[in-house]
Amino acid sequence: METSEAIKKRRSIRKYQDKPISKDIIEKLIDAARFAPSGMNSQPWHFIAIQDKTKLKQIAEMYAKARDKLKIYPQDTSFLEKTNIILVLSEKTPWAKVDCSFAIQNILLAATDIGLGSLCLGALMLPENIETLRTMCNIPDNLEIVMPIVIGFPDETPEPKPRKEVKEILDYNKF
Numbered sequence: 001m002e003t004s005e006a007i008k009k010r011r012s013i014r015k016y017q018d019k020p021i022s023k024d025i026i027e028k029l030i031d032a033a034r035f036a037p038s039g040m041n042s043q044p045w046h047f048i049a050i051q052d053k054t055k056l057k058q059i060a061e062m063y064a065k066a067r068d069k070l071k072i073y074p075q076d077t078s079f080l081e082k083t084n085i086i087l088v089l090s091e092k093t094p095w096a097k098v099d100c101s102f103a104i105q106n107i108l109l110a111a112t113d114i115g116l117g118s119l120c121l122g123a124l125m126l127p128e129n130i131e132t133l134r135t136m137c138n139i140p141d142n143l144e145i146v147m148p149i150v151i152g153f154p155d156e157t158p159e160p161k162p163r164k165e166v167k168e169i170l171d172y173n174k175f
């Protein structure tokens with residue numbers, strides 16, 4: 001798939017087939033992630049692929065409570081049990097969050113390229129859930145959780161979400 005096609009075809013997927021995701025697939029995605037640019041080539045990222053069903057169920061329950069609290073993304077959260085979650089972690093270097101964001105986009109585009117669905121799970125990131133995830137996955141104090149990324153075989157093909165037009169967001173030389 002051409003890069004431009006992957007950029008436009010990627011969607012946030014919230015319905016998945018109950019189909020296992022191999023370590024080969026996970027490693028392909030992380031291989032794409034590691035080619036992202038990073039400040040001074042610091043590569044401050046680490047990744048934990050959560051495949052364990054008990055942990056996925058626990059995360060689905062945490063996510064359900066978080067969404068209820070935040071009053072966003074109303075939906076059944078059991079779809080998470082059919083997926084894997086890649087926790088993107090960062091060292092505390094100057095541009096770590098930006099670096100990790102590039103790595104995340106590489107993961108999302110690589111997933112699209114091989115026919116997988118993906119979803120960023122920002123609503124999970126409440127302080128209490130971050131602490132639980134840290135304990136659950138034995139995350140050391142020097143690393144921060146940047147974003148949980150859901151990966152799986154899609155069971156829906158959503159229409160593209162509306163986008164602002166180029167002329168609405170672009171100025172030349174001054175705002």
Ligand SMILES: Cc1cc2nc3c(=O)[nH]c(=O)nc-3n(C[C@H](O)[C@H](O)[C@H](O)COP(=O)(O)O)c2cc1C
Nearest residue numbers: 010011012013014073119120121122123124160161
């Ligand atoms: C930082 C970030 C956090 C997000 N958190 C959630 C989330 O918790 N739950 C969810 O269903 N979608 C989440 N999304 C998906 C966005 O809602 C989605 O990207 C946006 O509506 C555009 O749709 P698209 O990704 O299909 O183009 C998140 C996306 C980003 C970039």
